[in-house]
Amino acid sequence: MNRVSLASSFTPLARSFYARPVLEVARAMVGKLLVHATSGGPLVGRIVEVEAYRGPEDLASHSSKGRRTARNEAMYGEAGRAYVYLLYGSSWAFNVVTGEEGQAHAVLVRAIEPVAGLDVMSARRGMKVTDRALCNGPGKLCKAMDIDRRFYGVDLCAPPLFLAEGRRGKLGRSHRINIDYAGAWIEKPWRFYERGNRWVSVRPRD
């Protein structure tokens, strides 16, 4: 199969997939494929770890307490669009907006299992394709998949960036990672991952 037919063999998930409660979408996203059709061929990763963020009550969310700024504006938009932001100065994070418009809920993709375009990902990350650190973190997968602020607010229901159907194994869930500032919300089991998958970023506490 050549590169062109490989890219066209993936079909974007419809907006109805995203227009549901955020925890439902987060759970369903584990096992789906993240596809970026680039001029150099498709970059594809199987999603193995995500986290749900549900403002305004969720203190870990950028939209907590109804906060609405230039940065998180995309969270308030229609379901199925991307919310991309820079954190800690040098890493990009990729989120999918869910629920109803005006509702600032989103799902952060924390880790993927590389599926296609491995040579490109490997070169972009400066490490071997077999290295567990290739895509096991929000910033790492964005670097490997060539996702940055160019994709802020873009529609994920059509190429070049979209989710496609995939298969998944056993679902696991745990507390979210690195939200020490969020008080009692630290304990919410809003991280979903595939059990036993070596590409999951942080080993579950439980």
Place this chain on the structure above:
DNA sequence: GAATAGATTGTCT
């Protein structure tokens, strides 16, 4: 594998 320290910069107070 686990723990630690330093890097780095847009965004918000």
Place this chain on the structure above:
DNA sequence: GACAATCTATTCT
């Protein structure tokens, strides 16, 4: 001016 939904290198066991 402080912080952040992190990463990397380094230094242990």
